[in-house]
Amino acid sequence: MNNNYDAKTGAVSSLVSLLIAVLSGLGVGSGGLLVIWLTMFEGVSPQSARGMNLLFFVFSASAALVFHILRKRLKYRLVLFMAIFACLGTLAGSYLGSMISSDHLRKFFGGMLVVSGGYTLVSKMMAKFKGRGTNRSPVK
16 A cells, blocks of 8 residues: 555545545445545555445445435335345455455456446447337338
8 A cells, every 4th residue: 555645646535535425425336436446546455445445435425314314315114124134245245255365356346347337338228229219200
């Protein structure tokens, strides 16, 4: 990890953190972006990046949660149900993550990003293609 932070490096990291937090507030899955930033540009190990991402998420999610509560956008029963399973999944994931090597974890994470991105791209292309066929007006 780069411990020699100067003003320029700190400013860039702060700006990236702000951008990722804004994306998080919008509901975009920004955790992947933070992990990529930390591992590729800050030289942080994948294990440390995961932990830092979790801590970052606690603060950004807490801030966004305040606005959702104030706007009464939450279905509390559903949130409670999801939270229980999220805790169980997090415990299982943390346990599995401690058993998997950094290299395998990095490849798995990269594969998940490729599959997720591919799925999103194909879904949007299919929706656009299907929309083309149904929105045509008859030629006169």
